[in-house]
Amino acid sequence: MTIPIDPAQNPSGGTQVEGPGVLTKDEKGISQGRLILRRFVSNKPAVVSIVLFILLIGFAVSASGAFGIPGWWKHDFTTLYTPVNGGRPTLTLWPFALGDHPFGQNTVGKDYFAMTMRGIVNSSYVMFIIGLTGAFIGVIVGAVAGYYRGWVDAVLMRLTDIVIIIPVIVIGAVVGTAVGGLGPVTLAVFLGFVVWTGVARLVRAEFLSLREREFVEAARVAGASDARIIFKHILPNAMGVIIVSTTLLIAAAIILETALSFLGFGIRSPEVSLGSLISANESAFQTRPWLFWWPAAFIVILSLLVNFVGDGLRDAFDPRQKRVVFRRVKELPADAAVVDSAGIVSDVPVGPLTTASGRTTEEGLSGEERQQP
Amino acid sequence: MLSYVLRRIGVSILILIAASFIMYLLVAWARDPLSDLYASNSPNRDQLIAQRIGWLNLDQPIVVRWFNWLIGAAQCVVPFGGCDLGVTIQNQPVTILLGRAVGSTLQLVTASTVFAIVLGILVGIVSALRQYSAVDYTFTFASFFFYSLPSFVMGVLLKVFVALGFNDWLRDPVFSWGTIIGISLVSGVLWQAIIGGPRNRRLVVAAASILTTGAMLYYMSVADWFRNPALGPIVAPLLIAAFGAAMVLMIAGPRARFAWRTAGLTAIVLIVAYFVLQPLMPSLNGWGVFLLFVLAIGVGVAAGWFLGEHDRGQAMRIGGFTGALGMGVIVLDQFMQRFNDYLTNPRVGGRPIATVGSQTPNLQGDWWIHGIDTFTHLLLPTISLMLISFAGYTRYARGGMLETLNQDYIRTARAKGLPERTVVGRHAFRNSLIPITTIVAADVGGLIGGAIITERIFAFSGMGSLFISGLNAGDPNPVMAYFIVVAIFAITFNFLADLSYSALDPRVRAK
Numbered sequence: 001m002t003i004p005i006d007p008a009q010n011p012s013g014g015t016q017v018e019g020p021g022v023l024t025k026d027e028k029g030i031s032q033g034r035l036i037l038r039r040f041v042s043n044k045p046a047v048v049s050i051v052l053f054i055l056l057i058g059f060a061v062s063a064s065g066a067f068g069i070p071g072w073w074k075h076d077f078t079t080l081y082t083p084v085n086g087g088r089p090t091l092t093l094w095p096f097a098l099g100d101h102p103f104g105q106n107t108v109g110k111d112y113f114a115m116t117m118r119g120i121v122n123s124s125y126v127m128f129i130i131g132l133t134g135a136f137i138g139v140i141v142g143a144v145a146g147y148y149r150g151w152v153d154a155v156l157m158r159l160t161d162i163v164i165i166i167p168v169i170v171i172g173a174v175v176g177t178a179v180g181g182l183g184p185v186t187l188a189v190f191l192g193f194v195v196w197t198g199v200a201r202l203v204r205a206e207f208l209s210l211r212e213r214e215f216v217e218a219a220r221v222a223g224a225s226d227a228r229i230i231f232k233h234i235l236p237n238a239m240g241v242i243i244v245s246t247t248l249l250i251a252a253a254i255i256l257e258t259a260l261s262f263l264g265f266g267i268r269s270p271e272v273s274l275g276s277l278i279s280a281n282e283s284a285f286q287t288r289p290w291l292f293w294w295p296a297a298f299i300v301i302l303s304l305l306v307n308f309v310g311d312g313l314r315d316a317f318d319p320r321q322k323r324v325v326f327r328r329v330k331e332l333p334a335d336a337a338v339v340d341s342a343g344i345v346s347d348v349p350v351g352p353l354t355t356a357s358g359r360t361t362e363e364g365l366s367g368e369e370r371q372q373p
Numbered sequence: 374m375l376s377y378v379l380r381r382i383g384v385s386i387l388i389l390i391a392a393s394f395i396m397y398l399l400v401a402w403a404r405d406p407l408s409d410l411y412a413s414n415s416p417n418r419d420q421l422i423a424q425r426i427g428w429l430n431l432d433q434p435i436v437v438r439w440f441n442w443l444i445g446a447a448q449c450v451v452p453f454g455g456c457d458l459g460v461t462i463q464n465q466p467v468t469i470l471l472g473r474a475v476g477s478t479l480q481l482v483t484a485s486t487v488f489a490i491v492l493g494i495l496v497g498i499v500s501a502l503r504q505y506s507a508v509d510y511t512f513t514f515a516s517f518f519f520y521s522l523p524s525f526v527m528g529v530l531l532k533v534f535v536a537l538g539f540n541d542w543l544r545d546p547v548f549s550w551g552t553i554i555g556i557s558l559v560s561g562v563l564w565q566a567i568i569g570g571p572r573n574r575r576l577v578v579a580a581a582s583i584l585t586t587g588a589m590l591y592y593m594s595v596a597d598w599f600r601n602p603a604l605g606p607i608v609a610p611l612l613i614a615a616f617g618a619a620m621v622l623m624i625a626g627p628r629a630r631f632a633w634r635t636a637g638l639t640a641i642v643l644i645v646a647y648f649v650l651q652p653l654m655p656s657l658n659g660w661g662v663f664l665l666f667v668l669a670i671g672v673g674v675a676a677g678w679f680l681g682e683h684d685r686g687q688a689m690r691i692g693g694f695t696g697a698l699g700m701g702v703i704v705l706d707q708f709m710q711r712f713n714d715y716l717t718n719p720r721v722g723g724r725p726i727a728t729v730g731s732q733t734p735n736l737q738g739d740w741w742i743h744g745i746d747t748f749t750h751l752l753l754p755t756i757s758l759m760l761i762s763f764a765g766y767t768r769y770a771r772g773g774m775l776e777t778l779n780q781d782y783i784r785t786a787r788a789k790g791l792p793e794r795t796v797v798g799r800h801a802f803r804n805s806l807i808p809i810t811t812i813v814a815a816d817v818g819g820l821i822g823g824a825i826i827t828e829r830i831f832a833f834s835g836m837g838s839l840f841i842s843g844l845n846a847g848d849p850n851p852v853m854a855y856f857i858v859v860a861i862f863a864i865t866f867n868f869l870a871d872l873s874y875s876a877l878d879p880r881v882r883a884k
Contacts, residue, residue, distance in 0.1 A: 167822025303521035
C-alpha cells in the first residue's frame with residue numbers, strides 16, 4: 001500500500017481499489033476532480049446558470065467596454081441626451097429592435113442602457129474582488145489557525161470574533177463612507193477585509209480535522225516544511241469547502257455592494273452601481289417604472305445565478321443531502337423498485353469502502369474517503 | 374459549567390471593547406463631524422465650530438475620546454451609574470435617542486423573526502418530506518428567489534404593489550370572477566401537492582380546496598368583507614374547535630381519547646367565553662388581553678391535568694396550545710370588528726396600509742384602534758424583513774430534516790412499527806431542530822443590522838435611521854450607540870446558540 005505524499009499530484013486515487021466489486025469498470029480510475037465535475041455537470045440548473053452568468057457579464061462588458069477599449073454601444077453613461085418621448089424605453093421584442101435608448105432615459109436624459117450595463121460591470125467586478133479578497137484572507141487566517149492551533153488559533157479566532165460581532169452591513173457602511181470616494185476597486189478590496197470571517201471559521205474547522213490525518217503525518221516524516229504541508233498537502237483537500245464558501249461569499253457580496261450603494265455608502269457618482277441606480281430612481285417608480293425595473297431585474301438575476309452555481313458546487317463536493325429515501329417501503333407505489341437499507345445509507349459511508357455491501361456508487365464516496373490510503 | 378459561562382462572559386467583554394475601539398477609529402476616520410460647518414457660510418461659523426469641538430471633545434486625540442466614551446458606556450452596566458453614551462453633534466444626549474429607537478426596532482425585528490422561524494421551518498420540513506416533488510422544486514426556487522432579492526427591491530415592490538394596490542382596491546373591494554377562479558385553482562394545486570398521497574386523495578383534496586377557497590372569496594366579495602371583516606359567531610367557534618382538533622392530531626394522534634377530551638373541554642370553555650366576552654372586549658386594554666391569554670392557557674393546562682390520565686404532560690401541552698390559539702381567535706375577531714372604525718377614522722381616510730413611519734400621528738382611539746394602527750404600519754416592513762431570513766431558514770430546515778431522516782435511529786423507529794407521524798414529529802423533527810436553533814440564534818444579531826435598509830425604505834425611525842443619519846453627518850456617538858446595542862445582541866445570541874447546542878445535544882459539551 002502506498003501513501004500518496006501529495007494528493008494533489010496523485011488525484012487518480014488508484015490506490016484504494018482493493019478487489020473486484022467495489023467499483024464498477026466505468027468508475028475505475030476516475031479522479032476526484034473529474035467526479036466532482038461530472039456531478040456538477042449533471043446538475044442542470046447549475047450548468048445553465050453558469051453559462052447564463054458568463055453570457056450576461058460578457059454582454060455587459062462588451063457593451064460598455066473595458067480596459068480603455070470602447071464597447072459596441074454607441075452611447076456613453078455620463079453624457080446627457082435630449083429626452084425622447086419622456087425617456088420611455090425604445091426596446092421592442094417583436095419585431096426585435098433596440099432603438100435609440102433601449103432601456104429608456106433617466107430624468108435628466110442619460111442613456112439608461114449604458115448606465116445599466118456600466119452598473120452590471122461595476123457591480124460584478126466589485127463582487128468578485130470582495131469575494132476573492134475575503135476568501136483569500138479567510139483561507140490564510142483559517143489555515144494558520146487550524147494548522148498551528150494553540151495560542152495562534154486563540155488569537156486569530158478572537159480576532160475573528162471581534163470582526164464577526166459587527167454586522168457586515170454596519171462595518172461595510174463605515175468602511176464605505178471612509179473609502180467609497182476612492183473608486184470601486186479600493187472600495188471592493190476594503191470590503192473584502194470585513195467579509196472573511198465565515199470562510200476563516202470553515203477553513204479552520206476543516207484544517208483541524210485534516211491535520212490529524214496520516215498523509216500529513218507522512219509528509220512531516222518526509223521532512224516537508226510547515227508551509228509545504230499547509231499549501232501542498234492540506235489545502236488541496238480543503239478545496240471543496242473553500243470553493244463552495246467563496247461562491248456563496250460572492251453571492252452575498254453582490255447583495256452587500258448593492259445595498260451599500262443603495263444607502264449611499266458604496267459606489268458614488270459619477271460611477272454607477274445597480275444599487276445606486278435603484279436608490280436614485282426609487283421615488284420615480286410611479287412615473288418612470290423602467291428606471292427601477294432594469295437594475296432591480298439584473299441584481300436579482302446576477303445573484304440568483306451565482307446562488308444556483310454555488311448550490312450546484314455544494315452538491316457536487318458534498319452530496320450528502322442527495323437521494324434520500326425516507327418513505328417506508330410499503331408506501332411506495334407497487335411498481336417502484338424497492339430500495340434496501342444499503343441504498344439509504346450509501347450516501348454517507350461510515351466505514352471503509354469495502355464494507356459498503358459492494359454496491360457503493362461513485363456518489364457514495366465523499367472526498368476524504370478517496371484519499372485514504 | 375459555571376466557570377465556562379464566566380470565562381465566556383469575560384472574553385465577550387474583552388472582544389466588545391476591542392471591537393468598539395476598531396469601530397470608533399473607523400467612524401472617526403470615515404467623516405469629519407465638522408464638515409457641514411466648514412461648508413456653511415453663516416456669520417458665526419467659527420463660534421459654532423468651537424462650540425461643537427467643545428461638545429464632542431474634538432481637540433483631544435481619538436484614543437482619548439474613545440477611552441472617555443468607553444468609561445461613559447461602562448457606567449450603563451452599573452445600576453444607577455448614570456449612563457452616558459455621549460452627545461450628538463446637536464448636543465442631544467444619545468441615551469434618550471437610543472431608548473426610543475431600540476423600542477421600535479425591536480418591535481419590528483421580533484415579529485419578523487418569529488414569523489420567519491415558524492414559516493421557514495414549516496416550509497422547509499414540508500419541502501424535505503416531499504423531496505424532489507413539484508412542491509419541493511417550487512419552494513426551493515422561491516427560497517432562492519427571496520434569498521437573491523435584495524431587501525430594498527423587496528421593500529419598494531411591497532410599497533408600490535401591496536400598499537398602494539390594496540389601498541386603491543379597498544375603495545371597491547370586489548373580486549372579479551377571473552380572480553376567484555384563478556386563486557381557487559392555485560390553492561387546489563398547492564394543497565394537493567403539499568398533502569400528497571394516492572391520486573384519488575389528491576383529487577379530493579384539490580376539489581375540496583378549490584370549492585372552499587372559491588366560496589370564501591365569493592362570500593368576502595359579496596359581503597363587503599374587507600371593509601367590515603369579522604370571523605362572526607359561526608366561523609370563530611369552528612376555528613377554535615379546529616385548532617383543538619389540529620393540536621390533538623399533531624401531538625397525540627387520533628386515537629388518544631384523553632387528548633380529545635382535553636382539547637374538547639378547552640374548546641368548549643373558549644367558545645362560551647367568545648360569546649360571554651363580546652360586550653366586554655372593547656373596554657379592555659393590553660393588560661386585560663394579556664390576562665385573558667394567561668387565563669385561557671391556565672384553563673387548558675388545568676383540563677390537561679385533570680383529564681390527562683397516563684400522559685398528563687402531553688395533555689397539558691395540548692390544552693395549553695388549544696387555549697392560547699383559541700384566545701388568539703377571540704382577540705383576532707375583536708380586532709377585525711374594530712377594523713371599520715379604524716378605516717373610517719379621519720386620520721386614516723380609508724387607506725389603511727401605511728408605507729411610512731411606525732404610527733399614524735395624532736390618532737384618536739382606544740387600545741384596539743392603536744393596535745390595528747401598529748399592525749398596519751408594521752405589516753410591510755415585517756414582511757420584507759421576514760422574507761430575507763425566511764429563505765435561509767427554509768434551506769437549513771430542509772437540509773437538516775433530510776440529514777436527520779437518513780440517520781439510523783429513524784430506521785430503528787420505523788422498524789419497531791411507529792406510525793409515520795411519530796417518526797417524523799417526535800424523532801426526526803426534534804433532532805433536526807438542533808442545528809437550526811444555533812443558526813437562528815446566531816442570525817438574530819445580524820437581523821437587527823439588516824433592519825437598516827428596511828427602516829430606511831419605510832421611513833421607520835428606529836436604530837437604523839439613527840445609524841444612517843449619524844454616519845452621514847460623521848457623528849460618532851449615535852453610530853457607536855447603535856454598534857454597542859447590535860454587538861451586545863450578537864454576542865448574547867451567539868452565546869445562547871452555543872449553550873443551547875450543548876443543552877440540546879449531549880454529545881457536544883461546553884468547555
